[in-house]
Each structure stands twice: as C-alpha cells, then as structure tokens.
Amino acid sequence: MKRNVRLFAVVACALFAFMFMGAEKARKPAPPKGEPIKAKIGVISIITGQGAAYGEAITNGIKLARDEVNAKGEVLIDLKIEDSSGKQEQALAAAQKLINSEKVVAIIGPTLSNEMFAAGPEANASGVPIMGTSTTAKGIPQIGKFVFRNALPESQAIPAAVGQAVKKYNIKKVALLYGNDDAFTKSGFDTMKEVAEKLKLDIVTIQTFQKGQADYKAQLTKIASLKPDAVFCSALYNEGGVILAQARKMGLKVPFVGGNGFNSPQVIEIAKEAAEGLIVATPWFGEKSDPQVKAFVSKYEKAYGKKPDQFAAQAYDAFYIMTNALRAAGAADRAKLRDSLAATKNFQGVLGKFSFDAERDVVMAPNVLIVKGGKFTIFN
Amino acid sequence: MEWLNPYHLQVGSFVLINAILGVSIYVTLSTGQLSLGNAGFMSVGAYAAALLSTQHQVPIPAGILAGSLLAGAAGVLVGIPSLRLSGVYLAIATLGFGEVLRAILINWESLTGGAVGIAAIPQMGRVILAWASDRGFSPGSLGLQNNQFISLTVFLILLLCTILTVAFFLRLSRSRVGRAYAAIRLDERAAEAAGIPITYYKVLAFSQGALLSGFAGALFAHSTSFVSPGDFTYHRAVEILVFAVFGGSEHIFGPVFGAAFLTVVPEALRSISDYRYILYGLLLVLMMVFRPQGVIDPALLRRFRRSGKGTPA
Structure with missing residues (x-):
C-alpha cells in the first residue's frame, strides 16, 4: 500500500515536469536579410510572486519590440528572460547567470530599484550595460558607468x-x-x-x-x-x-x-x-494623438488583449533604445554598446523624446494629467 | 578556468549564508524553543555591518564581528523576558520582535535610510581584489578573470565561515552544553530536576542563534552590497524555519541540507520560471506527507554511517 502511494507521487511529479517543459516555446526569429548583427540580450523581471503584474507588462513590452525589431532584420536579438521574483538576491543570481553563463551583450531590468542596487554593481564590475525600465529611485545611474535607466525618476x-x-x-x-x-x-x-x-x-x-x-x-x-x-x-x-x-x-x-x-x-x-x-x-500617456503611440497601443492590445500601461511602454522603448545603440555600435560588443548607448540623443519613442544626460539618467518631458469625466486628460 | 562560473559561485554563496541561518534556527530549536525572530536578528547584524562600513569606514571583518555581537546582545535582551513563554507563544513574541525591528528600520530614517535602505555597501570580494591589486597582484596570474576572482573569494570566505560554524556546533552538541540542550528539549522539568540551570542554557541557546543570524546578516550585506527593511520581513523568518523543517531539526546537518537544497532548487528550475515556485510548494507539501521529521534525521545518519563502514574504502 505504502509503496503504491510513493509510486503515485513519483508519477505525479514526472507528469508535472512534462507539462511544464512544453509550456514555453521559443518563437522563431524572422529570416535575416543582408548581414544582421546577432546579439543576446538578457532580461531580469518579476515573473513569479508579488509584483508579477509589473514583470508581465515589462516582458510583454519587450517581446513586442523584439518581434518588430527582428522582423526588420537589421539586428537579430535572442532574448534570455530570467525571473527575479522581486528579491534582490535572486536578481543578483539572475544577473550572474546572464553575464557569465548566457554571455549576454546587455541586460534590461531588473524591475525594482532594490534589485538594481544588488544587480547593478555586479553588471558594472563585469562591464555589461544594464538598463532599468522601472527603477526610479535616487542614485541608480550613479552605481557606475555601465548602469542606465529610461524610467523617469519621481x-x-x-x-x-x-x-x-x-x-x-x-x-x-x-x-x-x-x-x-x-x-x-x-x-x-x-x-x-x-x-x-x-x-x-x-x-x-x-x-x-x-x-x-x-x-x-x-x-x-x-x-x-x-x-x-x-x-x-x-x-x-x-x-x-x-x-x-x-x-x-x-x-x-x-x-x-x-x-x-x-x-x-x-x-x-x-x-x-x-x-x-x-x-x-x-512619462506615459496612452491617449495621445501621436501616430507612434496609437500604433503601439493597438499592436499591444492585439497581442495581449489589454491596453499597455506605463511599464510596458517603458520596456518597449528601452528595447528600441538598446537595439538602436547596438546598430550604432556595429557589433555585439559590451564596451562599444555602452558607449553608443551613452550617446543616445533625441530618441523618438512612444514616451516622447528621450536622451541620456552625462550621468546616464533620463532627460525627457513628463505629461501632466488630470482626471476629468472619469479618465485621464492633459492638464492645462 | 572557463568552468569557474561566477553564477554558480553566487548561488553557492547564498547556499552558505542560508546554511548559517539554518544552523541559527537549529541551535534555538535544540533546546525546544521555536523562534521566529531570526530575520530580525539578521537585520541587526546586516544593518550594523552596513552602517559601520559605509558611514564609519570600519574594516569589513570588524564590522561583521560587531554586527554579530550586537545581534547576540539583542538575543540576550529578548531571550531573558521571553523565557517565560514557550511553544507558539514564544514564536509569536519573537515574530513581534522582528516586526518591531523592521518598523524601527523603516522609521529611523536619519540612520537607516528608511524604506529605501542602504546601498553601495563594500562587497567583500571587490574590496579584497582592490587590496590585492594595490600590492601588484593580478587575478590573471591565477588564470582568473576579475569577476571570477571576486566571486571565488566571496565563496571561499563564506565556505570557511560555514565550516567553522558547523564544526563549532557539532563539537558543542557532544559537550556538556550540548547534552544540557538535548536534556532540556526532551523534558524541561526532568532536566531542571537533574540540576541543569535551564534559564542559563535557554538564554545561551537563544543568543547563540541570534548571534549566528546576525553573522549571516552581516555576510549577506557584504556580499549583495545592498540591504533594505524589505529583506527582513516575516517571509524571511518563515523561510529560515522551513530550512529546519524541511531538512530536519534533530541533527545539525538537517537545516544545512535544507538550506542548500531549497536554495538550489529554485535556481535549477529557472528554465520553467513561471512554475518554479509551484514546484517548490509541491515539494514542501509532499515532504510533510511522506517525511514529517525532515529529510535528515539521526536514524538516517546512523544508517549512512553503518553502510559506509560496510563498504571498502
């Protein structure tokens, strides 16, 4: 009897394992045209646990941008998405994995400022550009010259x-x-x-x-x-x-x-x-009449069945900033990418015009909104 | 030296820190006291070490020592009044202590930085590398890259700390003190009747646990280079307890094994990131059903020892 119970447990575990194996299938990138730059970019995001809603929006935004960029064929990006479950030690371990095992050219993320304070110094010491899309706390880009952010600080x-x-x-x-x-x-x-x-x-x-x-x-x-x-x-x-x-x-x-x-x-x-x-x-206002914003909102809605929020928009722009810099650098090289990333000026994304200042922090004009008639409208 | 992956060393480092935390709860449990304050004591050690090194430029080893001792002292302070409590009442009192400490860390902004925490804490490996490079040493001479060297030194330091800790408490369990602990756990009244000063030994075990938690906290601060009150919540306290419950709390190898296993599993399951914590939970439930005393218990160790003797070396 007891043996039967154990056997059942083992079989149940094995079944579970098989179910999960099939869960995530990698999407095939579009066929290359000419001589594309191939690069691996790591993403650290909250996929499990508290705050997973942010992580989901961020990874969705990045995946959407990845599909668009890869379809153009100038750069081919292989995304490596790692979970941090909102904990700094997990974020640090994920960064170590991306830097040393996956050998990514750059990292987008992690989600929380606390996680960046742990993962940032490591990426910086290893010479890997790392860009937070939602890390708004004071002192993030000051961690080191490989640390960037496109999240508008409070x-x-x-x-x-x-x-x-x-x-x-x-x-x-x-x-x-x-x-x-x-x-x-x-x-x-x-x-x-x-x-x-x-x-x-x-x-x-x-x-x-x-x-x-x-x-x-x-x-x-x-x-x-x-x-x-x-x-x-x-x-x-x-x-x-x-x-x-x-x-x-x-x-x-x-x-x-x-x-x-x-x-x-x-x-x-x-x-x-x-x-x-x-x-x-x-930084993000989805009702803008800008065609770029409209296109992004409708594409996102079609792909994921809901409107993009600020986190999705920031992640989407971050991926474009990263790949533009990669194209400017001309090769998947960490140091070259850092330099061309730092030189980003007047990038026109869904959040508006974006530049890095001398300290790799955000330069952009925020939208001021007021709630009127049950929705956000421009305040003036 | 390609095989020496900083990622694996990083996971190894967290295993070792968690192992020390596992031992810390084992020590208090070995007198039959259930404490959930270890996350709180850990925060004392972590913040003391972090503040000493960032604001007062105290050398890291001295900061770690001071952090551990401070946590130990806090253990004595909390241990004496809460001795009247036992079982679940003690658990709740110590849990309350941890939350009070966290509230202090959040509100004492001028010292602790509030909810934002303390960043840019010197990391052990990087400090050692800087120190060694000043003396003309280059990791290249060992065939290592800088980040490999940093991760390796952190790992080795933590390994040394963990081995010393486990060795100390193994030795302790076979001494007068350890036997007193065991007697108290089996039957407090009988132990008292046999002439064991139970107050002394219970407070001793409690503050040893607190000191170890503080030690682990200080090491944690100097290996992740950032601490915030969010690291020392109720979840951390439960996580530490789970190390002992999963691994087994009757022998010191139990919580050490529990810490190692439960730290490695979520990492090993990274490829199924969406489901890995479901699996983690499933594992704990199955564990409770099939082996409620934990993976490692004295009977299992005896069996290993016997079969070890039987096979030729």
Whole structure:
C-alpha cells in the first residue's frame, strides 16, 4: 500500500515536469536579410510572486519590440528572460547567470530599484550595460558607468505636476500624505517635500500610512481640520484610490497631486467620481494623438488583449533604445554598446523624446494629467 | 578556468549564508524553543555591518564581528523576558520582535535610510581584489578573470565561515552544553530536576542563534552590497524555519541540507520560471506527507554511517 502511494507521487511529479517543459516555446526569429548583427540580450523581471503584474507588462513590452525589431532584420536579438521574483538576491543570481553563463551583450531590468542596487554593481564590475525600465529611485545611474535607466525618476515627474497645479490653483498651504514603508512612495514624498519647500509653500502637516492600510480617516481628519489648499499624496494606486474616496466623502474637496503611483486607471476604478481633479505627472500617456503611440497601443492590445500601461511602454522603448545603440555600435560588443548607448540623443519613442544626460539618467518631458469625466486628460 | 562560473559561485554563496541561518534556527530549536525572530536578528547584524562600513569606514571583518555581537546582545535582551513563554507563544513574541525591528528600520530614517535602505555597501570580494591589486597582484596570474576572482573569494570566505560554524556546533552538541540542550528539549522539568540551570542554557541557546543570524546578516550585506527593511520581513523568518523543517531539526546537518537544497532548487528550475515556485510548494507539501521529521534525521545518519563502514574504502 505504502509503496503504491510513493509510486503515485513519483508519477505525479514526472507528469508535472512534462507539462511544464512544453509550456514555453521559443518563437522563431524572422529570416535575416543582408548581414544582421546577432546579439543576446538578457532580461531580469518579476515573473513569479508579488509584483508579477509589473514583470508581465515589462516582458510583454519587450517581446513586442523584439518581434518588430527582428522582423526588420537589421539586428537579430535572442532574448534570455530570467525571473527575479522581486528579491534582490535572486536578481543578483539572475544577473550572474546572464553575464557569465548566457554571455549576454546587455541586460534590461531588473524591475525594482532594490534589485538594481544588488544587480547593478555586479553588471558594472563585469562591464555589461544594464538598463532599468522601472527603477526610479535616487542614485541608480550613479552605481557606475555601465548602469542606465529610461524610467523617469519621481524627482523629475513630481516637480512638473506640483509646479503646474500650484500655478493653476494658486496654492499656498499644502498637506503631505505618504506611505512610509515603501521605497517608491517614500522617495516620491522626499521630492514633494523638497519641491514644496523650494516653492515656499506652507506645509501644514505631514501624515504617514503603511502598506495595505484600509482606513485613512485619522490622517484625513487631521488634514481637513488644517484647511490646506491642496494635498500632495505619495501612494501606490490601491491605497491611493481608497484615500481619494475617503477624503471626498469627508468633504475634503481640495485638489490632490499624486506621485507616479497614482498614474493608473485602477485609481479611477477604485475611487470612481472621487478621483475627479486628481493631478499626476507621468512619462506615459496612452491617449495621445501621436501616430507612434496609437500604433503601439493597438499592436499591444492585439497581442495581449489589454491596453499597455506605463511599464510596458517603458520596456518597449528601452528595447528600441538598446537595439538602436547596438546598430550604432556595429557589433555585439559590451564596451562599444555602452558607449553608443551613452550617446543616445533625441530618441523618438512612444514616451516622447528621450536622451541620456552625462550621468546616464533620463532627460525627457513628463505629461501632466488630470482626471476629468472619469479618465485621464492633459492638464492645462 | 572557463568552468569557474561566477553564477554558480553566487548561488553557492547564498547556499552558505542560508546554511548559517539554518544552523541559527537549529541551535534555538535544540533546546525546544521555536523562534521566529531570526530575520530580525539578521537585520541587526546586516544593518550594523552596513552602517559601520559605509558611514564609519570600519574594516569589513570588524564590522561583521560587531554586527554579530550586537545581534547576540539583542538575543540576550529578548531571550531573558521571553523565557517565560514557550511553544507558539514564544514564536509569536519573537515574530513581534522582528516586526518591531523592521518598523524601527523603516522609521529611523536619519540612520537607516528608511524604506529605501542602504546601498553601495563594500562587497567583500571587490574590496579584497582592490587590496590585492594595490600590492601588484593580478587575478590573471591565477588564470582568473576579475569577476571570477571576486566571486571565488566571496565563496571561499563564506565556505570557511560555514565550516567553522558547523564544526563549532557539532563539537558543542557532544559537550556538556550540548547534552544540557538535548536534556532540556526532551523534558524541561526532568532536566531542571537533574540540576541543569535551564534559564542559563535557554538564554545561551537563544543568543547563540541570534548571534549566528546576525553573522549571516552581516555576510549577506557584504556580499549583495545592498540591504533594505524589505529583506527582513516575516517571509524571511518563515523561510529560515522551513530550512529546519524541511531538512530536519534533530541533527545539525538537517537545516544545512535544507538550506542548500531549497536554495538550489529554485535556481535549477529557472528554465520553467513561471512554475518554479509551484514546484517548490509541491515539494514542501509532499515532504510533510511522506517525511514529517525532515529529510535528515539521526536514524538516517546512523544508517549512512553503518553502510559506509560496510563498504571498502
């Protein structure tokens, strides 16, 4: 009897293994024309665990760009996608694997800033260009001269949103609200505070909350009692939507300026009409009339059955920036690729015009959006 | 020297750090105390070492030592009051301690950098390479590339640390202290009646576990060169416990094996990235069904030893 049970377990495991083997089949690249540059590019992304939604958008964006670029035939890219499951040690191991076992010419990713702080120094020491598409924290490109990013840092997005809102609504007194246990919302808050101080706004109160909190009435009551002209709020969309809903219900009608975390249709879904008047700055705006943006959105929707978000768009552009640089370098060589990548100027992507500054950080103009009639529109 | 792949060495390094963490929970378990505070103690060691080396330019070995001792001291502080607790109550108290520490790390921004963490911690291998190159050494003379040399030194240092740790606790288990631990685990009252000062030994085991966690944390900080509060959540505490539960908690080789196996499996399954953690979970469930005491238990080791004697060398 016992032997039978064991036998069953072994067979079950074997079956599972076979099922998974067939799961991912590599897509065949298009036939080459002339003398294409062949290169292996590594991707480190969150495929399992918390944050897998970001990783999925990123890998989708990259795969779409890969298919387009390979179809043109000037460069042929072999993608090696590795999972980091959102953990820095996994990201480091994945980077080591891509650099040393797969011998990739460059790496796109990892997804989180924390992961980049572990994987970046390793890639830099090994002389492999690495580009984060969603790593917005301070100090990422400063890791070393092989480390790039095309994610617009909060330190550029937030001042744009705050500046325009202050001008339009003549804001003098502000209240700040942020999630203090998350690196992303925390660094967004730091920027908000800095900007508010620079504009000589009167900060009447600073309130904090934690990830996953459901009731914000204590913080909002305090804010409402001080009668600010606006609230600057650094939160991710799931908390942000709830905050907005509760604030409006309490009669706090002043404009809300959000960080990049608010830039998600989910916020409107959660907060409904309470989201009206929310102002955010974002590198990505999918409703633009630009033909390039329209083409990308429709292709993405056709391939994956949903609209691309900011992460997909950033990853899509990142792949183009990488392959353009590869073409300019003329060979799949890590050092040459780094130099031509650093020389990227005025790249026209779906996010708009993009350049690297002298420190390999992002130069681009963010879009400032406001929620009007249940959707994001350009703010002016 | 092509075969010496930094990736494999990297995975090896994480195996060794996790092995030390496995031993740390084994030590507390060996007196029958279930602690979930090891992630918290690990953060003490990691942050102490990271802050000392980034802000006060303390040499890495001194920082690691200080981090471990600080974690050990924290273990004494937590160990004494929580001695009145046992079983699941102790587990919850220590879990709470870990979360309190994490909240401090998040909120004490001026010191710890808050949720953003500490970046650019000197990495052991790179520091050694820089030191050696200043003295005219080049990894090329050993037929190694720079990154191979860096990964290899980190791996060897960690290997040495792990071997010393395991050897120490193997020796300890056959000493007066180890026998006292075993007696306490089997029956606390009987041990007390036999004249064993159980308070002393329980606090000793608890702080030894804390010290080891801190040691592993400090090594972790200096091999990944970045730490943040997110690394020391409840998940880490459970992961450490799983090493002991999977590998077996009755012999020191149990958690070491558990750590090694459970670190290598997700890496080996990278090719099926979408499903690898499903397989990981399946493995744990099957384990609980077929071998609830863990893979390695004293009976298995005895069998190995006997069959080892039987075969000619």
